[in-house]
Amino acid sequence: MNCHELSKELIAGYVDLAPDVRREIDEHLRTCDRCRIQIQNTVATIRITEQLGSTGARREMIIRLQQKIIRVKRG
Amino acid sequence: MEEAELEASLLEKAQAGDREAFWELAAPSVDPIYRLARRLMKTEEDAEDVVQESFLKALDKIGEFQGKSRFNTWLHRIAVNQGLMKMRKRRSDVFSLDAPIKGENGDGKAMDPIDFSESALDELQSREAAGVLETALEDLPIDLRTIVVMRDINRLSNDEVAQALELPLGAVKWRLHRARSILRDRLGEYFAERIGT
Numbered sequence A: 001m002n003c004h005e006l007s008k009e010l011i012a013g014y015v016d017l018a019p020d021v022r023r024e025i026d027e028h029l030r031t032c033d034r035c036r037i038q039i040q041n042t043v044a045t046i047r048i049t050e051q052l053g054s055t056g057a058r059r060e061m062i063i064r065l066q067q068k069i070i071r072v073k074r075g
Numbered sequence B: 001m002e003e004a005e006l007e008a009s010l011l012e013k014a015q016a017g018d019r020e021a022f023w024e025l026a027a028p029s030v031d032p033i034y035r036l037a038r039r040l041m042k043t044e045e046d047a048e049d050v051v052q053e054s055f056l057k058a059l060d061k062i063g064e065f066q067g068k069s070r071f072n073t074w075l076h077r078i079a080v081n082q083g084l085m086k087m088r089k090r091r092s093d094v095f096s097l098d099a100p101i102k103g104e105n106g107d108g109k110a111m112d113p114i115d116f117s118e119s120a121l122d123e124l125q126s127r128e129a130a131g132v133l134e135t136a137l138e139d140l141p142i143d144l145r146t147i148v149v150m151r152d153i154n155r156l157s158n159d160e161v162a163q164a165l166e167l168p169l170g171a172v173k174w175r176l177h178r179a180r181s182i183l184r185d186r187l188g189e190y191f192a193e194r195i196g197t
């Protein structure tokens, strides 16, 4: 597997890779710093993106929404 | 009761007109839908409006929901549509999707990347990086941004994102990869300045 093939595999699946593909990738990564760093950086990027999921809506807005849902007339 | 079972039973009640059941079904989605709306819309006010309108729309259309996807996925779909509708009203320039993307250095071969994965584990640095990422996210075209929010922030599965956006799974994976690569390169630029090359 070369750098180009590796990037194609990652586009197609990234985390849900078949074991044999993963093995080929691992082999490539042992000899290619560039791809290894890109993958590590991508994983780190995803971790940081996940941190943005700790925020939420304002409490008052949620209560207002709840009241609307319970009371609103249908039709 | 299993989560899916609970959802099915709440849905049945909600479809029979039980508002409390509807709220119980919908409430866990308020935060994720807000996170999505806030990153679709330019202002806080519009984002909150999109959230309210999406849930009221879901209440109105609950009879049409067939339970083929999770309720949360269905709400994401409604919210994207509500958001796009409001953007059209605002006549904003969001539909110039082929505008050049900041932080994208061609095929990614322009320069050797520095390894920032260790630095990103550091709590303070990762908090700062989250701020950089938020800006980079804002600069993404809306189709890529929507997918990142759904997949990486709201933790929908690839299949759920595909359902919510009515896109083929392959298109979701490809856009997700593209979006993550752009964000990674933006963080790369940030860390290159911080830790030097």
Ligand SMILES: [Zn+2]
Binding pocket: A002, A003, A004, A006, A028, A032, A034, A035, A036
């Ligand atoms: Zn390589």
